[in-house]
Amino acid sequence: MKVLVISDPSDIAFEPVSLELITAARTVCGDDGEVTVAALGHPTEAKEQFGAADKVVGLLSETEGLPTAEAAQVALASLVAEDRPDVVLVAYSALGLDIGPWLAARCDMDMLAYVTGLERAGADILVRSQIYGGKLDATSRIGAGCVLSITPGSFEAAPSQPVVGDLKRGTDAEAAYSTRLTGVDRPELTGVDLTQANRILCVGRGIGDETGIEQARGLASALSAELAGSRPVVDGGLLEKLRQVGKSGQKVKPGLYLALGVSGAPEHLEGMASAESIVAINSDPDAPIFNVAHYVATCDMFDFMDALEELLEENPVAAAGDAA
Ligand SMILES: Cc1cc2nc3c(=O)[nH]c(=O)nc-3n(C[C@H](O)[C@H](O)[C@H](O)COP(=O)(O)OP(=O)(O)OC[C@H]3O[C@@H](n4cnc5c(N)ncnc54)[C@H](O)[C@@H]3O)c2cc1C
Numbered sequence: 444m445k446v447l448v449i450s451d452p453s454d455i456a457f458e459p460v461s462l463e464l465i466t467a468a469r470t471v472c473g474d475d476g477e478v479t480v481a482a483l484g485h486p487t488e489a490k491e492q493f494g495a496a497d498k499v500v501g502l503l504s505e506t507e508g509l510p511t512a513e514a515a516q517v518a519l520a521s522l523v524a525e526d527r528p529d530v531v532l533v534a535y536s537a538l539g540l541d542i543g544p545w546l547a548a549r550c551d552m553d554m555l556a557y558v559t560g561l562e563r564a565g566a567d568i569l570v571r572s573q574i575y576g577g578k579l580d581a582t583s584r585i586g587a588g589c590v591l592s593i594t595p596g597s598f599e600a601a602p603s604q605p606v607v608g609d610l611k612r613g614t615d616a617e618a619a620y621s622t623r624l625t626g627v628d629r630p631e632l633t634g635v636d637l638t639q640a641n642r643i644l645c646v647g648r649g650i651g652d653e654t655g656i657e658q659a660r661g662l663a664s665a666l667s668a669e670l671a672g673s674r675p676v677v678d679g680g681l682l683e684k685l686r687q688v689g690k691s692g693q694k695v696k697p698g699l700y701l702a703l704g705v706s707g708a709p710e711h712l713e714g715m716a717s718a719e720s721i722v723a724i725n726s727d728p729d730a731p732i733f734n735v736a737h738y739v740a741t742c743d744m745f746d747f748m749d750a751l752e753e754l755l756e757e758n759p760v761a762a763a764g765d766a767a
Pocket residue numbers: 646647648649650672673674675676687688689690691692693703704705706707708709710711714724725726727730742743744745
């Protein structure tokens with residue numbers, strides 16, 4: 444089986460999920476198959492990293508920084524037409540969301556998103572994917588002619604190793620693009636760096652309003668934890684963007700992650716599922732966050748916060764002690 448992996452570029456190199464996609468491709472390609480990586484921009488980094496693939500094709504090699512979705516789509520459509528892969532793997536990422544469905548429609552392929560597992564079954568592939576916002580796992584049997592959008596963190600990264608020889612040069616289709624990248628704005632990393640925090644108290648939409656945030660802030664302080672939020676909390680202006688955990692926020696790996704009123708959508712789990720110890724409090728016994736948590740309680744988060752505050756007042760040593 445021929446599998447085409449579409450690398451996931453950042454403005455400076457490639458996102459780690461690019462190497463995970465190579466592992467995913469190996470899972471299905473079979474002994475006589477071939478894994479090709481389409482490296483979007485960054486030819487030097489592609490040559491240093493993608494040696495675990497059988498072939499690496501450099502596209503948009505003249506592009507400095509992050510390619511636009513439009514340029515990537517045009518270049519990839521011509522590569523798919525020439526190479527005719529059986530399966531195309533793309534990351535479930537900002538750029539991947541623009542590329543995957545477009546490519547499937549343009550190249551008349553099927554498309555499955557939120558993929559978390561792959562298994563070869565004879566000539567077919569069994570694809571595990573999340574549906575209904577991660578509440579259910581589905582298994583689909585597919586044949587050739589499919590674009591799969593892979594959830595980051597679902598596969599081990601393939602070893603990062605140099606490509607032997609030069610990159611193959613793909614056709615950078617000459618097109619009059621209607622979009623161009625004018626710059627990348629990064630939030631200033633001042634004040635808080637969640638990626639370095641050993642304890643994080645994260646609140647979800649259940650926190651309600653400013654009053655809830657103030658209580659959570661006090662509790663975080665008593666626990667020597669950083670306060671974080673899910674995206675709705677940040678979008679609602681209750682916490683600053685640097686405190687958002689998840690796909691479009693920070694990827695964190697603290698010793699303790701205390702999630703209060705967070706449902707556990709795939710985009711949130713992507714940012715925190717590898718925390719050492721996850722404690723989840725939710726009033727919904729079927730909340731998906733319970734699937735990744737090590738300790739759970741089905742109860743009202745405000746009752747939990749009141750009880751924990753009391754406990755810490757009585758026993759302040761617990762706040763400074765071991766995270767678990
Ligand atoms: C491209 C893209 C990127 C995204 N990036 C991110 C990201 O970076 N981070 C992120 O978090 N999301 C992200 N999202 C959004 C994500 O899909 C979810 O919508 C979001 O994570 C849900 O946040 P939540 O769990 O706070 O809210 P909800 O899903 O509304 O869940 C609220 C939870 O609180 C519980 N609850 C309510 N009240 C109480 C109470 N009193 N006591 C106990 N439990 C209570 C409910 O049972 C529920 O489980 C992204 C989405 C997309 C499409």
